[in-house]
Amino acid sequence: MEHHVNWFTVLLNKYLGPYVLAFLEGIGVHPHDPAHPIPNQVAMTFVVVVLLMLFVLWLKPRLSVDRPGAVQQCVEFLFTNPLGVGIRDLLDSNVGHHGRQYMAMVGTISIFILASNAISLVPLFDSPTAHPTVPLACALITWVYYHWAGVRHVGAKHYSVHFTGPILPLAPLMLLVEPVSHLARILSLTVRLYANMFSSELLYFSILGLLLAPTQALLEKNVAFGLGVGVVAAVLPVAFVILHAFVAVMQAFVFTILPTIYLGLATAEEH
16 A cells, blocks of 8 residues: 555646656655655645635535534534534533634644545545654644643743643653653654554455455356355445544544643643
8 A cells, every 4th residue: 555656646746746856856855756756645635635625615605604504514513513522622621711712723633634534435545644644744733733832821931840840859850751751642643543544444455355356256157156246245345434434533533632632731720
């Protein structure tokens, strides 16, 4: 999967690849595949961003307070719902009364990851989050943002208590432990999202490949029996599609709840 180049990546490289390659070589960066200097994850990220922008432009004039449509209600469900697991709900419960000011950032990351995870459910597309660089970029943005929010909310002096602790004699020990703890959050966010999405896609394509080969062989020997097995081969992957959809939603949820917890800890005033 790592070396697979999908159709859109090929198309994008056909028209923009030479310019990107010239730019990268101009700054001293040499792509490992000069024929495709724009990798899959970048191309798929571009697709996700464009699709989300078009969706928002389509939805905006259709928003209504009095008569919300089905699509609007589904989008609103992402932000608040009776289960209390919407983006706004999580900010309210983990950050507090001032949590909604972080809605734009947390909501953007959450929806981007959900769309990036789910796009591979569409045939011929791959999840950009199945490559480690995209989850790493999201994790780094989240990490920088919650530290910035903490400093902005409580002040640099007060926020430094996170790293020194309230007990002065233990400050040197805390300065060794706390930075490692915060850096580990980057690794945790990155590996959790990447590993789950990569393994989910790999499982689906592996099962599909294993079913197609024997079905084709049986069709050549016995058409009736081959068609029977073919039905199973066509239906069984649906279970893995459902599993992949579940993983996509759950990983987006995890990448929403953890940043809200980090923001709550960073902006809490009672340290």
